[in-house]
Amino acid sequence: MPYIVKKELIPQYADTDMMGVVYHANYIKFFELGRTAFIHEAGYSYVEMEQAGYYAPVYDVYATYKRPLVYGDEATISTWLSLNDGIKTVYQYELTNQTGDVCVTGYTTHVIVKKDSFKPVPFKRAFPEWYKTYNRLMENH
Amino acid sequence: MPYIVKKELIPQYADTDMMGVVYHANYIKFFELGRTAFIHEAGYSYVEMEQAGYYAPVYDVYATYKRPLVYGDEATISTWLSLNDGIKTVYQYELTNQTGDVCVTGYTTHVIVKKDSFKPVPFKRAFPEWYKTYNRLMENH
Amino acid sequence: MPYIVKKELIPQYADTDMMGVVYHANYIKFFELGRTAFIHEAGYSYVEMEQAGYYAPVYDVYATYKRPLVYGDEATISTWLSLNDGIKTVYQYELTNQTGDVCVTGYTTHVIVKKDSFKPVPFKRAFPEWYKTYNRLMENH
Amino acid sequence: MPYIVKKELIPQYADTDMMGVVYHANYIKFFELGRTAFIHEAGYSYVEMEQAGYYAPVYDVYATYKRPLVYGDEATISTWLSLNDGIKTVYQYELTNQTGDVCVTGYTTHVIVKKDSFKPVPFKRAFPEWYKTYNRLMENH
Numbered sequence: 001m002p003y004i005v006k007k008e009l010i011p012q013y014a015d016t017d018m019m020g021v022v023y024h025a026n027y028i029k030f031f032e033l034g035r036t037a038f039i040h041e042a043g044y045s046y047v048e049m050e051q052a053g054y055y056a057p058v059y060d061v062y063a064t065y066k067r068p069l070v071y072g073d074e075a076t077i078s079t080w081l082s083l084n085d086g087i088k089t090v091y092q093y094e095l096t097n098q099t100g101d102v103c104v105t106g107y108t109t110h111v112i113v114k115k116d117s118f119k120p121v122p123f124k125r126a127f128p129e130w131y132k133t134y135n136r137l138m139e140n141h
Numbered sequence: 142m143p144y145i146v147k148k149e150l151i152p153q154y155a156d157t158d159m160m161g162v163v164y165h166a167n168y169i170k171f172f173e174l175g176r177t178a179f180i181h182e183a184g185y186s187y188v189e190m191e192q193a194g195y196y197a198p199v200y201d202v203y204a205t206y207k208r209p210l211v212y213g214d215e216a217t218i219s220t221w222l223s224l225n226d227g228i229k230t231v232y233q234y235e236l237t238n239q240t241g242d243v244c245v246t247g248y249t250t251h252v253i254v255k256k257d258s259f260k261p262v263p264f265k266r267a268f269p270e271w272y273k274t275y276n277r278l279m280e281n282h
Numbered sequence: 283m284p285y286i287v288k289k290e291l292i293p294q295y296a297d298t299d300m301m302g303v304v305y306h307a308n309y310i311k312f313f314e315l316g317r318t319a320f321i322h323e324a325g326y327s328y329v330e331m332e333q334a335g336y337y338a339p340v341y342d343v344y345a346t347y348k349r350p351l352v353y354g355d356e357a358t359i360s361t362w363l364s365l366n367d368g369i370k371t372v373y374q375y376e377l378t379n380q381t382g383d384v385c386v387t388g389y390t391t392h393v394i395v396k397k398d399s400f401k402p403v404p405f406k407r408a409f410p411e412w413y414k415t416y417n418r419l420m421e422n423h
Numbered sequence: 424m425p426y427i428v429k430k431e432l433i434p435q436y437a438d439t440d441m442m443g444v445v446y447h448a449n450y451i452k453f454f455e456l457g458r459t460a461f462i463h464e465a466g467y468s469y470v471e472m473e474q475a476g477y478y479a480p481v482y483d484v485y486a487t488y489k490r491p492l493v494y495g496d497e498a499t500i501s502t503w504l505s506l507n508d509g510i511k512t513v514y515q516y517e518l519t520n521q522t523g524d525v526c527v528t529g530y531t532t533h534v535i536v537k538k539d540s541f542k543p544v545p546f547k548r549a550f551p552e553w554y555k556t557y558n559r560l561m562e563n564h
Contacts, residue, residue, distance in 0.1 A: 159302045
Protein backbone atom coordinates (compact mmCIF):
# COMPACT_ATOMS: atom_id res chain seq x y z
CA MET A 1 0.00 0.00 0.00
CA PRO A 2 1.44 3.36 -0.98
CA TYR A 3 1.80 6.35 1.32
CA ILE A 4 -1.16 8.71 0.72
CA VAL A 5 -1.19 12.42 1.46
CA LYS A 6 -4.56 14.13 1.86
CA LYS A 7 -5.12 17.85 1.55
CA GLU A 8 -8.28 19.94 1.89
CA LEU A 9 -9.20 22.18 -0.99
CA ILE A 10 -11.98 24.74 -1.38
CA PRO A 11 -12.93 25.51 -5.00
CA GLN A 12 -13.05 29.24 -5.72
CA TYR A 13 -15.69 31.06 -7.76
CA ALA A 14 -12.80 31.69 -10.18
CA ASP A 15 -12.55 27.92 -10.74
CA THR A 16 -16.15 27.52 -11.91
CA ASP A 17 -17.57 27.93 -15.40
CA MET A 18 -21.05 28.66 -16.77
CA MET A 19 -21.96 24.96 -16.41
CA GLY A 20 -22.10 25.81 -12.69
CA VAL A 21 -19.25 23.44 -11.82
CA VAL A 22 -15.45 23.56 -11.66
CA TYR A 23 -14.04 23.99 -15.21
CA HIS A 24 -12.33 20.77 -16.29
CA ALA A 25 -8.84 22.24 -16.78
CA ASN A 26 -8.85 23.68 -13.27
CA TYR A 27 -8.80 20.22 -11.70
CA ILE A 28 -5.31 19.90 -13.22
CA LYS A 29 -4.30 22.85 -11.01
CA PHE A 30 -5.81 20.98 -8.05
CA PHE A 31 -3.50 18.08 -8.95
CA GLU A 32 -0.61 20.53 -8.48
CA LEU A 33 -1.91 21.31 -4.97
CA GLY A 34 -1.97 17.60 -4.12
CA ARG A 35 1.52 17.04 -5.55
CA THR A 36 2.94 19.98 -3.61
CA ALA A 37 1.42 18.64 -0.38
CA PHE A 38 2.87 15.18 -1.12
CA ILE A 39 6.37 16.57 -1.74
CA HIS A 40 6.15 18.63 1.46
CA GLU A 41 5.02 15.63 3.55
CA ALA A 42 7.86 13.58 2.05
CA GLY A 43 10.25 16.17 3.48
CA TYR A 44 11.27 17.87 0.23
CA SER A 45 10.56 21.13 -1.55
CA TYR A 46 10.07 21.97 -5.20
CA VAL A 47 11.54 25.41 -4.52
CA GLU A 48 14.81 23.77 -3.47
CA MET A 49 14.77 21.56 -6.58
CA GLU A 50 14.69 24.68 -8.75
CA GLN A 51 17.35 26.38 -6.61
CA ALA A 52 19.53 23.32 -7.23
CA GLY A 53 19.20 23.99 -10.98
CA TYR A 54 16.43 21.62 -12.07
CA TYR A 55 12.80 21.65 -13.18
CA ALA A 56 10.33 18.76 -12.95
CA PRO A 57 8.06 19.40 -15.95
CA VAL A 58 4.93 17.37 -16.60
CA TYR A 59 5.48 14.67 -19.21
CA ASP A 60 1.81 13.72 -19.46
CA VAL A 61 -1.46 14.16 -17.62
CA TYR A 62 -4.71 12.21 -17.49
CA ALA A 63 -7.94 13.06 -15.69
CA THR A 64 -11.36 11.46 -15.67
CA TYR A 65 -14.41 13.31 -14.40
CA LYS A 66 -16.96 11.22 -12.54
CA ARG A 67 -18.90 13.87 -10.69
CA PRO A 68 -18.42 17.64 -10.73
CA LEU A 69 -17.16 19.70 -7.82
CA VAL A 70 -19.32 22.74 -7.23
CA TYR A 71 -18.77 26.05 -5.46
CA GLY A 72 -19.43 25.50 -1.76
CA ASP A 73 -17.93 22.00 -1.75
CA GLU A 74 -15.14 21.16 0.66
CA ALA A 75 -13.00 18.78 -1.31
CA THR A 76 -10.05 16.57 -0.41
CA ILE A 77 -7.27 15.65 -2.78
CA SER A 78 -5.42 12.40 -2.07
CA THR A 79 -2.02 11.95 -3.72
CA TRP A 80 0.26 8.93 -3.93
CA LEU A 81 3.04 7.48 -6.10
CA SER A 82 2.49 4.73 -8.64
CA LEU A 83 5.87 4.81 -10.40
CA ASN A 84 9.37 5.89 -9.41
CA ASP A 85 11.74 4.19 -11.85
CA GLY A 86 14.64 6.62 -11.51
CA ILE A 87 13.65 8.51 -14.67
CA LYS A 88 9.91 9.05 -14.42
CA THR A 89 7.78 9.73 -11.36
CA VAL A 90 4.02 9.18 -11.54
CA TYR A 91 1.71 10.85 -9.04
CA GLN A 92 -1.87 9.54 -8.74
CA TYR A 93 -4.70 11.80 -7.59
CA GLU A 94 -8.22 11.30 -6.25
CA LEU A 95 -10.51 14.22 -5.54
CA THR A 96 -13.47 13.60 -3.25
CA ASN A 97 -16.18 15.97 -2.03
CA GLN A 98 -17.35 16.44 1.58
CA THR A 99 -19.66 13.42 1.43
CA GLY A 100 -16.87 11.15 0.20
CA ASP A 101 -17.99 10.88 -3.43
CA VAL A 102 -15.12 10.41 -5.84
CA CYS A 103 -15.25 13.35 -8.25
CA VAL A 104 -12.06 13.26 -10.32
CA THR A 105 -9.14 10.85 -10.58
CA GLY A 106 -5.99 11.13 -12.64
CA TYR A 107 -2.24 11.16 -12.76
CA THR A 108 0.73 13.21 -13.89
CA THR A 109 4.12 11.90 -15.01
CA HIS A 110 7.19 14.01 -14.29
CA VAL A 111 10.79 13.99 -15.45
CA ILE A 112 13.76 16.05 -14.32
CA VAL A 113 15.46 18.54 -16.65
CA LYS A 114 18.29 21.01 -16.23
CA LYS A 115 16.99 24.57 -15.85
CA ASP A 116 19.41 26.11 -18.32
CA SER A 117 19.11 23.59 -21.16
CA PHE A 118 15.84 21.65 -20.52
CA LYS A 119 18.03 18.52 -21.00
CA PRO A 120 16.62 15.49 -19.18
CA VAL A 121 18.57 14.07 -16.22
CA PRO A 122 17.64 10.90 -14.31
CA PHE A 123 15.83 11.79 -11.05
CA LYS A 124 17.85 9.01 -9.40
CA ARG A 125 21.12 10.75 -10.25
CA ALA A 126 20.08 14.36 -9.64
CA PHE A 127 18.31 13.67 -6.32
CA PRO A 128 19.46 10.25 -4.99
CA GLU A 129 18.08 10.74 -1.45
CA TRP A 130 14.73 12.01 -2.68
CA TYR A 131 14.54 9.05 -5.07
CA LYS A 132 15.17 6.58 -2.20
CA THR A 133 12.52 8.27 -0.04
CA TYR A 134 10.05 7.94 -2.90
CA ASN A 135 10.92 4.25 -3.22
CA ARG A 136 9.97 3.80 0.43
CA LEU A 137 6.77 5.84 0.01
CA MET A 138 5.73 3.65 -2.92
CA GLU A 139 5.37 0.85 -0.37
CA ASN A 140 4.74 3.00 2.70
CA HIS A 141 7.61 1.48 4.71
CA MET B 142 -8.50 10.20 -43.16
CA PRO B 143 -10.43 12.39 -40.78
CA TYR B 144 -11.40 16.01 -41.40
CA ILE B 145 -8.85 18.27 -39.64
CA VAL B 146 -9.50 21.83 -38.53
CA LYS B 147 -6.50 24.09 -37.91
CA LYS B 148 -6.59 27.26 -35.85
CA GLU B 149 -3.85 29.75 -35.02
CA LEU B 150 -3.21 30.48 -31.39
CA ILE B 151 -0.90 32.98 -29.70
CA PRO B 152 0.07 32.10 -26.12
CA GLN B 153 -0.44 35.00 -23.71
CA TYR B 154 1.92 36.06 -20.92
CA ALA B 155 -0.91 34.95 -18.64
CA ASP B 156 -0.47 31.40 -19.95
CA THR B 157 3.20 31.12 -18.95
CA ASP B 158 4.67 30.07 -15.63
CA MET B 159 8.02 30.65 -13.92
CA MET B 160 9.52 27.78 -15.95
CA GLY B 161 9.38 30.30 -18.81
CA VAL B 162 6.95 28.18 -20.82
CA VAL B 163 3.19 27.69 -21.09
CA TYR B 164 1.86 26.14 -17.82
CA HIS B 165 0.79 22.54 -18.47
CA ALA B 166 -2.88 22.98 -17.49
CA ASN B 167 -3.28 25.89 -19.89
CA TYR B 168 -2.79 23.65 -22.93
CA ILE B 169 -6.10 22.04 -21.89
CA LYS B 170 -7.69 25.46 -22.48
CA PHE B 171 -6.02 25.51 -25.90
CA PHE B 172 -7.75 22.18 -26.60
CA GLU B 173 -11.04 24.02 -25.96
CA LEU B 174 -10.05 26.57 -28.62
CA GLY B 175 -9.39 23.78 -31.12
CA ARG B 176 -12.65 22.02 -30.29
CA THR B 177 -14.65 25.23 -30.66
CA ALA B 178 -13.07 25.86 -34.07
CA PHE B 179 -13.86 22.29 -35.11
CA ILE B 180 -17.53 22.57 -34.07
CA HIS B 181 -17.80 25.90 -35.90
CA GLU B 182 -16.26 24.50 -39.11
CA ALA B 183 -18.62 21.54 -38.88
CA GLY B 184 -21.49 24.03 -39.02
CA TYR B 185 -22.64 23.78 -35.40
CA SER B 186 -22.43 25.88 -32.26
CA TYR B 187 -21.93 24.96 -28.64
CA VAL B 188 -24.01 27.99 -27.66
CA GLU B 189 -26.99 26.50 -29.51
CA MET B 190 -26.44 23.13 -27.82
CA GLU B 191 -26.81 24.81 -24.45
CA GLN B 192 -29.81 26.82 -25.62
CA ALA B 193 -31.39 23.49 -26.62
CA GLY B 194 -31.02 22.37 -23.00
CA TYR B 195 -27.83 20.30 -23.04
CA TYR B 196 -24.21 20.42 -21.89
CA ALA B 197 -21.30 18.47 -23.36
CA PRO B 198 -19.05 17.99 -20.32
CA VAL B 199 -15.58 16.46 -20.57
CA TYR B 200 -15.53 12.80 -19.58
CA ASP B 201 -11.76 12.50 -19.66
CA VAL B 202 -8.69 14.32 -20.92
CA TYR B 203 -5.16 13.26 -21.79
CA ALA B 204 -2.21 15.41 -22.84
CA THR B 205 1.43 14.64 -23.47
CA TYR B 206 4.05 17.38 -23.57
CA LYS B 207 6.84 16.89 -26.08
CA ARG B 208 8.19 20.39 -26.36
CA PRO B 209 7.08 23.55 -24.57
CA LEU B 210 5.36 26.49 -26.21
CA VAL B 211 6.95 29.78 -25.19
CA TYR B 212 5.73 33.36 -25.19
CA GLY B 213 6.31 34.75 -28.67
CA ASP B 214 5.45 31.48 -30.41
CA GLU B 215 2.76 31.42 -33.07
CA ALA B 216 1.14 28.05 -32.56
CA THR B 217 -1.41 26.06 -34.52
CA ILE B 218 -3.89 23.66 -33.00
CA SER B 219 -5.18 20.87 -35.24
CA THR B 220 -8.37 19.11 -34.16
CA TRP B 221 -10.08 16.01 -35.51
CA LEU B 222 -12.46 13.24 -34.40
CA SER B 223 -11.32 9.75 -33.45
CA LEU B 224 -14.59 8.40 -32.02
CA ASN B 225 -18.28 9.19 -32.53
CA ASP B 226 -20.19 6.15 -31.29
CA GLY B 227 -23.48 7.90 -30.57
CA ILE B 228 -22.69 8.22 -26.86
CA LYS B 229 -19.11 9.46 -26.66
CA THR B 230 -17.28 11.86 -28.92
CA VAL B 231 -13.48 11.95 -28.86
CA TYR B 232 -11.61 14.99 -30.17
CA GLN B 233 -7.88 14.64 -30.88
CA TYR B 234 -5.53 17.62 -30.70
CA GLU B 235 -2.06 18.42 -31.97
CA LEU B 236 -0.33 21.68 -31.10
CA THR B 237 2.58 22.75 -33.28
CA ASN B 238 4.78 25.83 -33.12
CA GLN B 239 5.69 28.16 -36.00
CA THR B 240 8.51 25.89 -37.19
CA GLY B 241 6.22 22.87 -37.32
CA ASP B 242 7.51 21.10 -34.21
CA VAL B 243 4.88 19.04 -32.44
CA CYS B 244 4.62 20.48 -28.91
CA VAL B 245 1.57 18.86 -27.30
CA THR B 246 -0.86 16.14 -28.34
CA GLY B 247 -3.92 14.85 -26.53
CA TYR B 248 -7.62 14.17 -26.58
CA THR B 249 -10.85 14.89 -24.75
CA THR B 250 -13.90 12.64 -24.53
CA HIS B 251 -17.31 14.27 -24.29
CA VAL B 252 -20.80 13.07 -23.45
CA ILE B 253 -24.13 14.88 -23.58
CA VAL B 254 -26.14 15.61 -20.44
CA LYS B 255 -29.37 17.48 -19.75
CA LYS B 256 -28.73 20.95 -18.34
CA ASP B 257 -31.26 20.68 -15.53
CA SER B 258 -30.38 17.21 -14.22
CA PHE B 259 -26.88 16.41 -15.57
CA LYS B 260 -28.46 13.10 -16.72
CA PRO B 261 -26.62 11.59 -19.72
CA VAL B 262 -28.43 11.44 -23.05
CA PRO B 263 -27.05 9.77 -26.20
CA PHE B 264 -25.57 12.39 -28.56
CA LYS B 265 -27.15 10.41 -31.42
CA ARG B 266 -30.62 10.95 -29.99
CA ALA B 267 -30.26 14.52 -28.77
CA PHE B 268 -28.56 15.82 -31.94
CA PRO B 269 -29.13 13.31 -34.78
CA GLU B 270 -28.03 15.64 -37.60
CA TRP B 271 -24.91 16.75 -35.76
CA TYR B 272 -24.09 13.09 -35.07
CA LYS B 273 -24.42 12.21 -38.78
CA THR B 274 -22.21 15.14 -39.76
CA TYR B 275 -19.58 13.93 -37.29
CA ASN B 276 -19.77 10.45 -38.80
CA ARG B 277 -18.95 11.96 -42.18
CA LEU B 278 -16.12 14.08 -40.71
CA MET B 279 -14.59 10.98 -39.12
CA GLU B 280 -13.87 9.83 -42.66
CA ASN B 281 -13.77 13.25 -44.31
CA HIS B 282 -16.42 12.39 -46.90
CA MET C 283 -11.08 50.79 13.22
CA PRO C 284 -12.65 48.25 10.93
CA TYR C 285 -12.86 44.52 11.59
CA ILE C 286 -10.02 42.79 9.68
CA VAL C 287 -10.02 39.15 8.58
CA LYS C 288 -6.67 37.54 7.81
CA LYS C 289 -6.22 34.40 5.74
CA GLU C 290 -3.10 32.49 4.77
CA LEU C 291 -2.51 31.89 1.09
CA ILE C 292 0.15 29.88 -0.71
CA PRO C 293 0.75 30.92 -4.34
CA GLN C 294 0.70 27.97 -6.74
CA TYR C 295 3.08 27.38 -9.64
CA ALA C 296 -0.04 27.88 -11.77
CA ASP C 297 -0.24 31.47 -10.48
CA THR C 298 3.24 32.46 -11.66
CA ASP C 299 4.33 33.78 -15.04
CA MET C 300 7.62 33.86 -16.92
CA MET C 301 8.63 36.97 -14.97
CA GLY C 302 9.14 34.48 -12.11
CA VAL C 303 6.44 36.10 -9.96
CA VAL C 304 2.67 35.82 -9.52
CA TYR C 305 0.91 37.07 -12.69
CA HIS C 306 -0.82 40.39 -11.97
CA ALA C 307 -4.38 39.24 -12.77
CA ASN C 308 -4.07 36.32 -10.36
CA TYR C 309 -3.89 38.63 -7.34
CA ILE C 310 -7.49 39.54 -8.20
CA LYS C 311 -8.35 35.88 -7.55
CA PHE C 312 -6.53 36.18 -4.21
CA PHE C 313 -8.84 39.11 -3.41
CA GLU C 314 -11.73 36.65 -3.89
CA LEU C 315 -10.13 34.35 -1.30
CA GLY C 316 -9.90 37.23 1.18
CA ARG C 317 -13.48 38.32 0.52
CA THR C 318 -14.80 34.77 0.98
CA ALA C 319 -12.94 34.49 4.30
CA PHE C 320 -14.38 37.84 5.40
CA ILE C 321 -17.96 36.83 4.56
CA HIS C 322 -17.47 33.52 6.37
CA GLU C 323 -16.08 35.21 9.51
CA ALA C 324 -19.00 37.65 9.42
CA GLY C 325 -21.30 34.63 9.69
CA TYR C 326 -22.65 34.64 6.14
CA SER C 327 -22.20 32.62 2.98
CA TYR C 328 -22.07 33.59 -0.66
CA VAL C 329 -23.57 30.19 -1.56
CA GLU C 330 -26.69 31.09 0.45
CA MET C 331 -26.89 34.48 -1.24
CA GLU C 332 -27.09 32.76 -4.61
CA GLN C 333 -29.57 30.20 -3.29
CA ALA C 334 -31.73 33.13 -2.20
CA GLY C 335 -31.76 34.31 -5.83
CA TYR C 336 -29.05 36.97 -5.94
CA TYR C 337 -25.55 37.55 -7.28
CA ALA C 338 -23.01 40.06 -5.94
CA PRO C 339 -21.04 40.96 -9.09
CA VAL C 340 -17.93 43.13 -9.02
CA TYR C 341 -18.67 46.74 -9.98
CA ASP C 342 -15.02 47.78 -10.11
CA VAL C 343 -11.59 46.61 -9.00
CA TYR C 344 -8.30 48.34 -8.29
CA ALA C 345 -4.95 46.81 -7.42
CA THR C 346 -1.50 48.29 -6.97
CA TYR C 347 1.63 46.14 -7.02
CA LYS C 348 4.38 47.17 -4.65
CA ARG C 349 6.41 44.00 -4.45
CA PRO C 350 5.85 40.69 -6.20
CA LEU C 351 4.82 37.47 -4.49
CA VAL C 352 6.97 34.55 -5.61
CA TYR C 353 6.50 30.81 -5.55
CA GLY C 354 7.51 29.57 -2.13
CA ASP C 355 6.11 32.61 -0.32
CA GLU C 356 3.59 32.15 2.46
CA ALA C 357 1.32 35.13 2.05
CA THR C 358 -1.47 36.58 4.16
CA ILE C 359 -4.45 38.44 2.78
CA SER C 360 -6.14 40.94 5.09
CA THR C 361 -9.67 42.03 4.19
CA TRP C 362 -11.88 44.75 5.64
CA LEU C 363 -14.81 46.97 4.66
CA SER C 364 -14.44 50.61 3.67
CA LEU C 365 -17.98 51.29 2.41
CA ASN C 366 -21.39 49.79 3.09
CA ASP C 367 -23.93 52.38 1.97
CA GLY C 368 -26.84 50.00 1.41
CA ILE C 369 -26.21 49.85 -2.34
CA LYS C 370 -22.47 49.33 -2.73
CA THR C 371 -20.08 47.35 -0.56
CA VAL C 372 -16.35 48.01 -0.82
CA TYR C 373 -13.86 45.41 0.38
CA GLN C 374 -10.25 46.50 0.92
CA TYR C 375 -7.36 44.04 0.60
CA GLU C 376 -3.73 43.94 1.67
CA LEU C 377 -1.45 41.08 0.70
CA THR C 378 1.73 40.62 2.73
CA ASN C 379 4.47 38.03 2.45
CA GLN C 380 5.97 35.93 5.27
CA THR C 381 8.35 38.73 6.32
CA GLY C 382 5.50 41.23 6.59
CA ASP C 383 6.27 43.21 3.43
CA VAL C 384 3.20 44.69 1.80
CA CYS C 385 3.04 43.22 -1.71
CA VAL C 386 -0.33 44.21 -3.18
CA THR C 387 -3.19 46.39 -2.00
CA GLY C 388 -6.54 47.05 -3.64
CA TYR C 389 -10.29 46.98 -3.40
CA THR C 390 -13.40 45.63 -5.08
CA THR C 391 -16.84 47.24 -5.12
CA HIS C 392 -19.89 44.97 -5.20
CA VAL C 393 -23.58 45.44 -5.87
CA ILE C 394 -26.48 43.01 -5.56
CA VAL C 395 -28.45 41.87 -8.61
CA LYS C 396 -31.29 39.42 -9.15
CA LYS C 397 -30.04 36.13 -10.60
CA ASP C 398 -32.73 35.87 -13.26
CA SER C 399 -32.62 39.44 -14.61
CA PHE C 400 -29.27 40.93 -13.43
CA LYS C 401 -31.42 43.86 -12.19
CA PRO C 402 -29.77 45.72 -9.28
CA VAL C 403 -31.40 45.54 -5.85
CA PRO C 404 -30.21 47.47 -2.77
CA PHE C 405 -28.11 45.20 -0.50
CA LYS C 406 -29.91 46.85 2.45
CA ARG C 407 -33.28 45.61 1.19
CA ALA C 408 -32.27 42.17 -0.06
CA PHE C 409 -30.19 41.26 3.02
CA PRO C 410 -31.10 43.64 5.88
CA GLU C 411 -29.42 41.59 8.64
CA TRP C 412 -26.23 41.10 6.64
CA TYR C 413 -26.19 44.84 5.92
CA LYS C 414 -26.50 45.66 9.65
CA THR C 415 -23.72 43.24 10.51
CA TYR C 416 -21.50 44.92 7.91
CA ASN C 417 -22.29 48.31 9.44
CA ARG C 418 -21.01 47.01 12.76
CA LEU C 419 -17.91 45.47 11.14
CA MET C 420 -17.10 48.80 9.49
CA GLU C 421 -16.44 50.12 12.99
CA ASN C 422 -15.55 46.79 14.63
CA HIS C 423 -18.19 47.13 17.36
CA MET D 424 -6.94 62.25 -30.26
CA PRO D 425 -4.84 59.24 -29.37
CA TYR D 426 -4.02 56.35 -31.68
CA ILE D 427 -6.43 53.48 -30.97
CA VAL D 428 -5.76 49.81 -31.73
CA LYS D 429 -8.73 47.47 -31.96
CA LYS D 430 -8.53 43.71 -31.64
CA GLU D 431 -11.24 41.06 -31.82
CA LEU D 432 -11.56 38.68 -28.91
CA ILE D 433 -13.76 35.64 -28.39
CA PRO D 434 -14.37 34.71 -24.73
CA GLN D 435 -13.70 31.03 -24.02
CA TYR D 436 -15.81 28.74 -21.85
CA ALA D 437 -12.73 28.71 -19.60
CA ASP D 438 -13.22 32.45 -19.04
CA THR D 439 -16.76 32.14 -17.68
CA ASP D 440 -17.90 31.47 -14.14
CA MET D 441 -21.08 30.08 -12.58
CA MET D 442 -22.71 33.53 -12.87
CA GLY D 443 -22.89 32.64 -16.58
CA VAL D 444 -20.61 35.51 -17.59
CA VAL D 445 -16.87 36.15 -17.95
CA TYR D 446 -15.22 36.03 -14.48
CA HIS D 447 -14.12 39.54 -13.47
CA ALA D 448 -10.39 38.78 -13.16
CA ASN D 449 -10.29 37.35 -16.68
CA TYR D 450 -11.00 40.74 -18.24
CA ILE D 451 -7.58 41.75 -16.89
CA LYS D 452 -6.13 39.05 -19.16
CA PHE D 453 -8.12 40.58 -22.03
CA PHE D 454 -6.39 43.88 -21.24
CA GLU D 455 -3.10 42.02 -21.86
CA LEU D 456 -4.40 41.00 -25.30
CA GLY D 457 -5.22 44.61 -26.13
CA ARG D 458 -1.86 45.86 -24.88
CA THR D 459 0.02 43.25 -26.90
CA ALA D 460 -1.89 44.26 -30.04
CA PHE D 461 -1.11 47.92 -29.35
CA ILE D 462 2.62 47.27 -28.93
CA HIS D 463 2.64 45.19 -32.11
CA GLU D 464 0.85 47.89 -34.14
CA ALA D 465 3.30 50.46 -32.76
CA GLY D 466 6.08 48.39 -34.32
CA TYR D 467 7.57 46.95 -31.16
CA SER D 468 7.60 43.62 -29.35
CA TYR D 469 7.47 42.72 -25.69
CA VAL D 470 9.57 39.63 -26.45
CA GLU D 471 12.38 41.88 -27.65
CA MET D 472 12.07 44.05 -24.55
CA GLU D 473 12.72 41.00 -22.39
CA GLN D 474 15.55 39.86 -24.66
CA ALA D 475 17.12 43.28 -24.14
CA GLY D 476 17.12 42.57 -20.39
CA TYR D 477 13.99 44.34 -19.15
CA TYR D 478 10.50 43.61 -17.85
CA ALA D 479 7.50 45.96 -17.95
CA PRO D 480 5.56 44.90 -14.83
CA VAL D 481 2.12 46.27 -14.02
CA TYR D 482 2.25 49.05 -11.43
CA ASP D 483 -1.50 49.26 -10.98
CA VAL D 484 -4.71 48.18 -12.67
CA TYR D 485 -8.29 49.44 -12.61
CA ALA D 486 -11.38 47.97 -14.25
CA THR D 487 -15.03 48.85 -14.10
CA TYR D 488 -17.72 46.42 -15.22
CA LYS D 489 -20.73 47.97 -16.92
CA ARG D 490 -22.20 44.98 -18.69
CA PRO D 491 -20.99 41.37 -18.70
CA LEU D 492 -19.50 39.59 -21.67
CA VAL D 493 -21.06 36.17 -22.18
CA TYR D 494 -19.95 33.04 -23.98
CA GLY D 495 -20.89 33.42 -27.62
CA ASP D 496 -20.11 37.15 -27.71
CA GLU D 497 -17.67 38.51 -30.26
CA ALA D 498 -15.94 41.28 -28.38
CA THR D 499 -13.53 44.02 -29.42
CA ILE D 500 -10.87 45.49 -27.19
CA SER D 501 -9.72 49.03 -27.98
CA THR D 502 -6.40 50.16 -26.51
CA TRP D 503 -4.75 53.58 -26.40
CA LEU D 504 -2.23 55.54 -24.36
CA SER D 505 -3.18 58.16 -21.77
CA LEU D 506 0.25 58.75 -20.19
CA ASN D 507 3.84 58.37 -21.35
CA ASP D 508 5.94 60.52 -19.03
CA GLY D 509 9.24 58.70 -19.52
CA ILE D 510 8.81 56.67 -16.33
CA LYS D 511 5.23 55.41 -16.41
CA THR D 512 3.13 54.30 -19.35
CA VAL D 513 -0.65 54.10 -18.97
CA TYR D 514 -2.71 51.99 -21.38
CA GLN D 515 -6.48 52.57 -21.48
CA TYR D 516 -8.86 49.78 -22.51
CA GLU D 517 -12.48 49.58 -23.66
CA LEU D 518 -14.18 46.26 -24.26
CA THR D 519 -17.31 46.27 -26.40
CA ASN D 520 -19.56 43.42 -27.48
CA GLN D 521 -20.80 42.69 -31.03
CA THR D 522 -23.65 45.20 -30.75
CA GLY D 523 -21.31 47.97 -29.66
CA ASP D 524 -22.27 48.04 -25.98
CA VAL D 525 -19.42 49.08 -23.71
CA CYS D 526 -18.86 46.18 -21.30
CA VAL D 527 -15.64 46.91 -19.42
CA THR D 528 -13.26 49.86 -19.29
CA GLY D 529 -10.01 50.22 -17.39
CA TYR D 530 -6.32 50.92 -17.46
CA THR D 531 -2.95 49.51 -16.49
CA THR D 532 0.15 51.48 -15.54
CA HIS D 533 3.56 50.00 -16.42
CA VAL D 534 7.12 50.73 -15.44
CA ILE D 535 10.38 49.29 -16.73
CA VAL D 536 12.66 47.21 -14.51
CA LYS D 537 15.91 45.32 -15.08
CA LYS D 538 15.33 41.58 -15.41
CA ASP D 539 18.12 40.55 -13.06
CA SER D 540 17.44 42.98 -10.19
CA PHE D 541 13.84 44.24 -10.67
CA LYS D 542 15.40 47.73 -10.27
CA PRO D 543 13.32 50.43 -12.02
CA VAL D 544 14.81 52.17 -15.06
CA PRO D 545 13.17 55.10 -16.90
CA PHE D 546 11.41 53.86 -20.06
CA LYS D 547 12.76 56.98 -21.80
CA ARG D 548 16.35 55.92 -21.12
CA ALA D 549 16.00 52.16 -21.70
CA PHE D 550 13.97 52.48 -24.93
CA PRO D 551 14.34 56.06 -26.29
CA GLU D 552 12.92 55.28 -29.76
CA TRP D 553 9.96 53.37 -28.37
CA TYR D 554 9.30 56.25 -25.96
CA LYS D 555 9.29 58.77 -28.83
CA THR D 556 6.93 56.61 -30.87
CA TYR D 557 4.57 56.46 -27.89
CA ASN D 558 4.70 60.25 -27.59
CA ARG D 559 3.52 60.48 -31.18
CA LEU D 560 0.81 57.84 -30.62
CA MET D 561 -0.50 59.79 -27.62
CA GLU D 562 -1.53 62.46 -30.13
CA ASN D 563 -1.89 60.21 -33.16
CA HIS D 564 0.56 62.25 -35.29
